[in-house]
Every structure is written in C-alpha cells, then in structure tokens.
Amino acid sequence: MTVVDLPAIETAATIIHHGSMEEVGxxxxxxxxxxEEHGYRSLALAREISLHCPENLDEWVTELQIEVTPTG
Structure with missing residues (x-):
C-alpha cells in the first residue's frame, strides 16, 4: 500500500455510506x-475515505467526497 497526500478541496459535498462498496451506487x-438540487456542479472524481473496514463488508463505513463549485 502507498500513502498519498491529496491536494486540499476548497468546497466539497460529502456523504457517509454504510455497507459494502458493491452497494455504493x-x-x-x-x-x-x-x-444538483443545491446549485452546485462537480469538479472532479469522487474521493472515497474508508472510515471502518471490518471483515464483514456489510459493516463498512466510507465517506464519499466530491469537489464542487456553485453553478452560475
């Protein structure tokens, strides 16, 4: 495994996903x-931060982050 420092995101929309990544859609x-509903548009691909990764995939907790900017 390689640790990589990613550049900071000024504004992001985030959500916490509970469960297997097979169900993340x-x-x-x-x-x-x-x-879209709050007047933003995405600027980059999503980042996935694994917060809790037990053996049981259904118990995983993952934060999804997408860099955004206001539309208009």
Missing part, C-alpha cells in the same frame, strides 16, 4: 442529486 446517486 445508490449513495452516490443521493449525493449527485443533492449537488
């Missing part, structure tokens, strides 16, 4: 709808 959709 619905959580991403929720975040994408929030971004």
């Amino acid at each position: 619905k959580t991403f959709q929720t975040l994408a709808h929030w971004i």
Whole structure:
C-alpha cells in the first residue's frame, strides 16, 4: 500500500455510506442529486475515505467526497 497526500478541496459535498462498496451506487446517486438540487456542479472524481473496514463488508463505513463549485 502507498500513502498519498491529496491536494486540499476548497468546497466539497460529502456523504457517509454504510455497507459494502458493491452497494455504493445508490449513495452516490443521493449525493449527485443533492449537488444538483443545491446549485452546485462537480469538479472532479469522487474521493472515497474508508472510515471502518471490518471483515464483514456489510459493516463498512466510507465517506464519499466530491469537489464542487456553485453553478452560475
């Protein structure tokens, strides 16, 4: 494994996903709808930060972050 420092994000929309990453699609959709409904647009690919990774994948906790900027 390699540790990488990513550049800071000035403004981000974030959400916490609970469960297997196989089921993350619905959580991403929720975040994408929030971004659009609140007048933002995404600037980059999402970052995934694993907060809790036990052996049971259904117990995983992952933070999803997407850099955003206001539209208009």
